[in-house]
Amino acid sequence: MKKDLADTPSLETVANLMTRVGLLDAEIRGGKRDAEYFANIETVALGLFRIVVVGEIKKGKSSFINALCGTRDLVPVHDNVATSTIFKIHYGVHSEYKVYFQPEAGRKKRTISADQLKQYGTEDGNPNNGEKVDFIAVQSPSQLLKEGFILIDTPGVGGLFKNHRKITFKYAPKADAVFFVTDSVESPIGADEVSFLKELRNITKLIYFVQTKGADADPESRKRRMENNISILTDQAGFSKEEIRYFVVDSNLKLAADETKNMEDLQDSGFIPLMAYLNNDLKPARVYNIANVGFRRCYNKFIEIRACVQQQRSILDAETVEKQQAILEELNSAESSINDWNSNIRPQLVREFQVQVQAIQNDINTVVSDKFRQGGELSEAAGRTLAGYATKGPEIIYKSAQPLAEEVRAKASEVLLQISNDLETRMTALLEALARKIDGSINLSNEFVGRSRMETKQIHYGETQLRELVKKGEDQRHFEKVRTFVYGGMAGVTIASIAGGIVGSVVPVVGTMIGSTIGMLIAGAWGGKEATSIVRSKEAAAARQSVHAFIEKDLSSIHVQVQDGFNKAFTSLRFQADEALAAKIKNFMSQLAADRNLLMQRGKASADEIAKEKQRIVILESQIASLDRELKAMDKRLY
Ligand SMILES: Nc1nc2c(ncn2[C@@H]2O[C@H](COP(=O)(O)OP(=O)(O)O)[C@@H](O)[C@H]2O)c(=O)[nH]1
Ligand SMILES: [Mg+2]
Numbered sequence: 001m002k003k004d005l006a007d008t009p010s011l012e013t014v015a016n017l018m019t020r021v022g023l024l025d026a027e028i029r030g031g032k033r034d035a036e037y038f039a040n041i042e043t044v045a046l047g048l049f050r051i052v053v054v055g056e057i058k059k060g061k062s063s064f065i066n067a068l069c070g071t072r073d074l075v076p077v078h079d080n081v082a083t084s085t086i087f088k089i090h091y092g093v094h095s096e097y098k099v100y101f102q103p104e105a106g107r108k109k110r111t112i113s114a115d116q117l118k119q120y121g122t123e124d125g126n127p128n129n130g131e132k133v134d135f136i137a138v139q140s141p142s143q144l145l146k147e148g149f150i151l152i153d154t155p156g157v158g159g160l161f162k163n164h165r166k167i168t169f170k171y172a173p174k175a176d177a178v179f180f181v182t183d184s185v186e187s188p189i190g191a192d193e194v195s196f197l198k199e200l201r202n203i204t205k206l207i208y209f210v211q212t213k214g215a216d217a218d219p220e221s222r223k224r225r226m227e228n229n230i231s232i233l234t235d236q237a238g239f240s241k242e243e244i245r246y247f248v249v250d251s252n253l254k255l256a257a258d259e260t261k262n263m264e265d266l267q268d269s270g271f272i273p274l275m276a277y278l279n280n281d282l283k284p285a286r287v288y289n290i291a292n293v294g295f296r297r298c299y300n301k302f303i304e305i306r307a308c309v310q311q312q313r314s315i316l317d318a319e320t321v322e323k324q325q326a327i328l329e330e331l332n333s334a335e336s337s338i339n340d341w342n343s344n345i346r347p348q349l350v351r352e353f354q355v356q357v358q359a360i361q362n363d364i365n366t367v368v369s370d371k372f373r374q375g376g377e378l379s380e381a382a383g384r385t386l387a388g389y390a391t392k393g394p395e396i397i398y399k400s401a402q403p404l405a406e407e408v409r410a411k412a413s414e415v416l417l418q419i420s421n422d423l424e425t426r427m428t429a430l431l432e433a434l435a436r437k438i439d440g441s442i443n444l445s446n447e448f449v450g451r452s453r454m455e456t457k458q459i460h461y462g463e464t465q466l467r468e469l470v471k472k473g474e475d476q477r478h479f480e481k482v483r484t485f486v487y488g489g490m491a492g493v494t495i496a497s498i499a500g501g502i503v504g505s506v507v508p509v510v511g512t513m514i515g516s517t518i519g520m521l522i523a524g525a526w527g528g529k530e531a532t533s534i535v536r537s538k539e540a541a542a543a544r545q546s547v548h549a550f551i552e553k554d555l556s557s558i559h560v561q562v563q564d565g566f567n568k569a570f571t572s573l574r575f576q577a578d579e580a581l582a583a584k585i586k587n588f589m590s591q592l593a594a595d596r597n598l599l600m601q602r603g604k605a606s607a608d609e610i611a612k613e614k615q616r617i618v619i620l621e622s623q624i625a626s627l628d629r630e631l632k633a634m635d636k637r638l639y
Contacts, residue, residue, distance in 0.1 A: 005284040007637050011148075014291045015045040017630060018298040024623055025305050037301060044294035048090075049286050052152045052171045054200075055181030056193065060212030060251055064181055065089065065151050067251035067271060069142035070258045075153050076117050085121050085133045086167060087153040091146050092139030105132035112136075123155075149278075168196075169413050169522055172204045176286050177278075181210050184217040184225050184248065189232045197237045202414045208245045208277075209233070214270055215250040222248060247274040292638050295631075302624075302631055308591065309620050315598050316614050328599055335592050342585055350578045353434050360426050361570045364419060368566065371415050372559035374552050378415070382408050382551045386544045394543035401547045405554050412558055413522045420518040427514070427573065434577055517569040521562050 018041045026033040053061045062075045065087075074095075075087045099120050101107040112120065119125040120133050145151075152175070154167050172178050180197065182189055189197075200207060211229065214222050226248055233239040249270035257265035266272065318324045371377045382404055389397050602610065 005288050006280070008284055008288045008291055009634055009637055011044055011047045011287055011290060011294070014294045014298070014634070015041050017627075017634065018044060018294055021298050021302050021305070021627060024620070024627070025301055028305060028308055028620065034301075037297070040294070040297060044290055046148070047287060047290040048148045048150050049176045049283055050150045050152065050174065051177045051179060052154065052168075052175040053179045053181060054154050054168055054172075055179075057155075059181045059183045059186075061181045062087075062153055063251035063255075064179070064210060064212055064249070065153050067249070067254040067269070068149075068151065068275075069140055069144055070255070071140055071142055072255050072259075073114070074140055074142070075138060076121060078122065085126075085129065085155060086135035086171075087121065087138050087151075088135055089138040089140060089145065089151040089153065091141070091148075093141055094139065095141065096139040098137045098139075099131075100134045100137060102132045102134045107132075109137075147279075147283075149283075168200060169203065169410065172200060173417065173518075173522065175204060175206060177282055178204055178207045179210050180207055181212055182229060183213045184211050184222045185213050188225060188228045189237075194232065194236045197233070197239075199410055199414075201238065203417055209247065210274070211246065211248045212251055214248045215253050215268070245277065247277075249274060288638070295634055295638055299631055299635070302627060306624050306628070309617060309624060311591075311595055312598060313617050313621070315595065315602055316610060316617060318599075318602070324599060324603060328596070331592055331596055331599070335589070338585065338588060346581060349434065349437055350581070352437075353430065353577055354574050356430050357427075357570065357574045360423065360430070361566070364423060364566055364570075365563070367419060368559070368562055372412070372555055372562060374556060376555075378408055378411055379548075379552055379555055381411065383548055386548055389540075389544060392540065394540045397540060397543040397547055401550055404547065405551060408551055408555060409558070412555075412562075416518050416521050416562065420514050424514050431577060438581075514569065517565050521565045 018037075022034060022037050022041065025037070053065055055061050062077045066072060066074045066077065069089065075089065095114075097112050097114065097117060098109050099112055100109045117136070120131055121136050126133065152171055154171070168178075178200065180200075182193070197207070209229070211222070211226055217225065226246060230241070230244060230246060233244055234241050247270060250268070253265050254269035254271045256262070257269055315324075315327060318327055369376065373379075385404060385407070386397070386400075389400065605613070
């Protein structure tokens with residue numbers, strides 16, 4: 001059972017402990033640092049929290065972000081000029097804006113001044129995104145950002161329903177929180193927003209509500225608005241009253257309060273409970289997950305170090321030739337068991353594993369085909385919608401092409417997320433089964449294995465943890481980092497921990513990989529061409545047919561992308577477990593060689609040299625004992 005989240009150690013504390021373990025590891029390996037492990041410490045220390053802000057145009061999204069950051073005009077706020085691009089806002093010592101262009105624009109990113117924001121980031125200065133801006137990265141020294149929050153401001157040009165989905169589908173699945181912004185003065189949550197929210201819920205459960213412009217309404221009407229909105233959310237959008245987190249704020253008041261340091265205004269702005277919720281509830285949950293994975297990684301390394309030092313200790317303590325001989329025999333027999341297992345059993349287990357991965361792949365291919373192929377479920381559903389237009393004229397049917405295509409893409413994204421969950425569950429089960437088989441198939445002498453076997457805990461990577469990793473898989477570099485972060489987590493010193501190692505290292509990798517594959521596929525599904533090229537005909541039946549043909553074509557391009565994406569992912573999945581095994585075995589063998597070497601040297605060493613060696617071990621042992629206490633204390637806080 002998980003403990004109170006508020007008791008989670010800070011990521012700094014976890015990173016510090018990881019560093020100490022990493023340095024001790026380097027010390028016993030003759031000063032050589034495990035580069036991967038140290039890179040992973042950075043990942044922990046950097047643990048970030050992503051907030052995506054969505055909502056209709058002019059509801060106050062950009063103002064809300066500025067208020068959160070405590071910086072006026074950090075992102076442009078306008079009375080009559082609409083934001084036309086994504087802003088990604090993150091921490092940096094200096095304020096800075098950088099424009100990133102879409103790949104097809106073939107332009108390098110460029111730093112711009114705040115004055116140029118209008119030119120690239122608004123509908124006025126950059127109509128229909130003629131500049132092909134992908135997003136604008138905003139760097140700011142704000143305190144909130146410094147604490148590891150990343151904010152994403154989204155446009156909402158001309159009605160949220162049509163234009164927002166693409167963006168939301170791209171960013172929301174990876175968000176740690178999605179803030180849906182509505183306001184206190186104009187209309188309550190409308191039909192378009194309801195259908196948008198329903199879709200949003202299919203891809204993330206982390207939706208929170210903000211009602212802005214609180215100070216523009218009197219307290220009574222702003223409360224009525226809130227109650228009204230909440231009943232819309234429960235009656236029409238499928239939210240339950242208990243799950244809704246709803247905040248009434250005023251962003252302008254918050255900004256003013258920051259400037260004048262007026263406590264009363266700050267209180268009235270409504271930002272205190274919102275920030276408290278962010279800091280006390282949302283962020284700790286995320287920190288917990290990162291801390292947990294980092295801690296496991298650290299603990300694995302610690303077990304290696306301890307086993308290694310224990311082995312050195314027993315070699316030094318072996319005073320007699322008989323005792324030394326016994327150790328040598330133990331090492332030799334371990335080596336031959338491993339070799340034996342490696343050449344006879346491992347290939348067989350790996351083959352079985354690969355056959356089962358293939359079976360999963362076949363199932364996934366079937367599902368993908370059932371859903372996406374011509375005449376498949378998605379196409380049929382679109383056909384049914386079109387059949388509903390039987391009494392409509394051709395013009396109306398043509399007009400329905402674009403929304404219908406978007407409908408299909410939204411559904412495709414949903415299906416992809418479902419497949420990804422299913423795939424993750426099945427791959428995890430398969431890896432756990434493999435781990436059990438490995439564990440059951442290795443016969444090593446008990447004394448040799450016993451010590452570390454006791455310490456090998458079953459590592460549970462819950463769904464949320466996997467999601468954490470998945471979210472981070474966004475850009476390729478980060479993905480690689482996370483991959484090594486979890487993947488490298490298993491290089492152990494005894495074969496007994498292989499089984500746990502496989503589950504502990506490969507399972508999160510699987511989650512990360514599936515997540516990033518799905519992320520790309522969803523983005524790809526939304527990258528389809530616009531429904532503009534339909535040949536127009538006068539007759540309604542022909543119009544229905546040509547719209548359906550268009551949808552089919554759209555689907556078939558998505559189908560190709562999806563199949564291709566999954567095939568690539570499977571190719572890699574198939575080899576993950578074996579790669580993890582190979583690394584483990586290599587490590588084990590080099591440890592055996594080192595032990596044997598020490599044993600030989602001990603045979604030749606003078607009493608003086610042995611005494612000195614023992615002194616070195618005593619120091620290491622005391623470091624290990626103190627790390628052991630701290631790790632146990634941290635373990636208690638995490639479980
Ligand atoms: N009084 C008040 N005005 C606000 C608030 N939030 C936004 N506004 C105003 O509403 C307009 C639109 O805000 P903006 O943040 O650009 O909305 P966006 O299109 O959703 O990003 C601007 O004129 C803001 O000054 C608020 O909390 N209080
Ligand atoms: Mg805006």
